[in-house]
Amino acid sequence: xxxxxxxxxxxxxxxxxxxxxxxxxxxxxxxxxxxxxxxxxxxxxxxxxxxxxxxxxxxxxxxxxxxxxxxxxxxxxxxxxxxxxxxxxxxxxxxxxxxxxxxxxxxxxxxxxxxxxxxxxxxxxxxxx
Amino acid sequence: xxxxxxxxxxxxxxxxxxxxxxxxxxxxxxxxxxxxxxxxxxxxxxxxxxxxxxxxxxxxxxxxxxxxxxxxxxxxxxxxxxxxxxxxxxxxxxxxxxxxxxxxxxxxxxxxxxxxxxxxxxxxxxxxxxxxxxxxxxxxxxxxxxxxxxxxxxxxxxxxxxxxxxxxxxxxxxxxxxxxxxxxxxxxxxxxxxxxxxxxxxxxxxxxxxxxxxxxxxxxxxxxxxxxxxxxxxxxxxxxxxxxxxxxxxxxxxxxxxxxxxxxxxxxxxxxxxxxxxxxxxxxxxxxxxxxxxxxxxxxxxxxxxxx
Numbered sequence: 001x002x003x004x005x006x007x008x009x010x011x012x013x014x015x016x017x018x019x020x021x022x023x024x025x026x027x028x029x030x031x032x033x034x035x036x037x038x039x040x041x042x043x044x045x046x047x048x049x050x051x052x053x054x055x056x057x058x059x060x061x062x063x064x065x066x067x068x069x070x071x072x073x074x075x076x077x078x079x080x081x082x083x084x085x086x087x088x089x090x091x092x093x094x095x096x097x098x099x100x101x102x103x104x105x106x107x108x109x110x111x112x113x114x115x116x117x118x119x120x121x122x123x124x125x126x127x128x129x
Numbered sequence: 130x131x132x133x134x135x136x137x138x139x140x141x142x143x144x145x146x147x148x149x150x151x152x153x154x155x156x157x158x159x160x161x162x163x164x165x166x167x168x169x170x171x172x173x174x175x176x177x178x179x180x181x182x183x184x185x186x187x188x189x190x191x192x193x194x195x196x197x198x199x200x201x202x203x204x205x206x207x208x209x210x211x212x213x214x215x216x217x218x219x220x221x222x223x224x225x226x227x228x229x230x231x232x233x234x235x236x237x238x239x240x241x242x243x244x245x246x247x248x249x250x251x252x253x254x255x256x257x258x259x260x261x262x263x264x265x266x267x268x269x270x271x272x273x274x275x276x277x278x279x280x281x282x283x284x285x286x287x288x289x290x291x292x293x294x295x296x297x298x299x300x301x302x303x304x305x306x307x308x309x310x311x312x313x314x315x316x317x318x319x320x321x322x323x324x325x326x327x328x329x330x331x332x333x334x335x336x337x338x339x340x341x342x343x344x345x346x347x348x349x350x351x352x353x354x355x356x357x358x359x360x361x362x363x364x365x366x367x368x369x370x371x372x373x374x375x376x377x378x379x380x381x382x383x384x385x386x387x388x389x390x391x392x393x394x395x396x397x398x399x400x401x402x403x404x405x406x407x408x409x410x411x412x413x414x415x416x417x418x419x420x421x422x423x424x425x426x427x428x429x430x431x432x433x434x435x436x437x
Contacts, residue, residue: 017219018216018219021212021215021216021219022212024212025208025209025211025212028208028211029205029208032201032204032205032208032431035431035432035436036197036201036436038436038437039197039432039436039437042437051437054437055437058432058436058437059429059432059433061432062428062429062431062432065425065428066425066428066429069211069421069424069425069428070421070425073211073212073214073215073417073421073424074417074418074421074422075414079147082145082146082147083147083155086155086156086159087159089159090159090162090163091162093163094162094163094166094170097163097166097167097170098166098170098173098174101170101171101174102174
């Protein structure tokens with residue numbers, strides 16, 4: 001019971017919490033609009049931003065949105081000290097999972113895809129003849 | 130105080146100052162993080178292993194009938210529902226169960242809206258036959274080696290498309306007594322070209338799966354220009370892999386949304402009966418944590434599937 005009181009008090013005593021929630025919601029909508037802007041500038045019609053750059057920017061915006069939701073809506077701003085021992089290991093493991101699989105992707109790009117491109121180019125040349 | 134009682138008192142001071150419910154939810158969420166990281170990570174790896182080439186590339190959202198606007202609306206809906214959950218918790222904590230019930234109701238409606246939009250999106254995939262295992266993988270210019278590798282799957286595609294075209298002509302004729310002349314002409318020409326025959330005094334081989342795929346895409350383009358609905362499996366290189374990833378990721382996410390909605394429905398019923406009490410504040414916070422996590426997953430799925 002003591003623990004329950006302690007944890008619910010951790011964020012709800014904060015003044016202007018309602019306003020903070022509204023601010024975060026607006027920030028999330030602005031971030032979504034920003035993703036669209038990056039996507040627009042990377043589209044084939046405009047193409048002023050490289051697709052890879054836009055992809056990284058959009059993922060960056062998504063990470064920022066996730067941080068905002070986690071930090072304010074999930075109360076990590078106030079509960080981080082009680083939960084970091086759960087979140088840090090899973091964040092490391094999540095990143096490791098992708099890193100461990102990366103060599104496959106890189107090898108795929110280096111070998112299989114390159115071969116396919118060479119074959120496709122050869123085929124295109126044959127078609128021209 | 131006896132030694133035993135003192136030990137018990139000290140024991141109660143130990144541990145994390147969190148309710149067991151909230152701790153359990155966080156433990157559950159970290160397992161969910163690993164689950165969705167595996168799904169999204171696999172998607173990224175599959176996607177990055179496909180070269181960027183005019184013919185051989187990862188399917189663009191337009192190619193697979195995925196509307197960015199629909200994705201954006203769903204993003205907005207989930208963000209709004211996340212806001213209403215925290216507001217429900219805020220109101221419940223400050224002793225206003227009526228407002229809390231109202232916000233839970235709004236969250237439920239927004240969650241249902243999300244699933245409704247997702248259902249509509251799935252329907253468009255079924256209508257265009259963009260389903261795992263049904264999409265043509267070959268187009269001309271992809272290379273002899275790939276055509277050889279995919280020949281068996283290509284022939285299955287050719288058989289399926291032939292049956293679809295024959296069925297479409299019969300069905301359209303029966304239902305409407307009319308098939309658009311341009312579409313009908315293109316289908317009939319393709320059906321003839323799919324069989325081997327004679328061209329002058331020479332043997333004419335049947336079209337290859339890649340050539341059939343290209344002609345089917347042309348028919349779909351004609352039908353689209355003439356506003357004529359026709360169900361034919363399109364040819365989209367790596368389309369099957371895309372469809373598998375899309376349905377796996379959005380399907381599991383939608384299941385999570387549904388799970389959350391069940392709990393919100395229970396809380397709403399409790400609120401409507403006037404049974405939402407101070408001790409339910411913790412429950413609202415716990416389901417809120419789950420709901421925000423579902424929102425975070427969508428925050429990553431939306432750009433990865435609908436944008437670049």
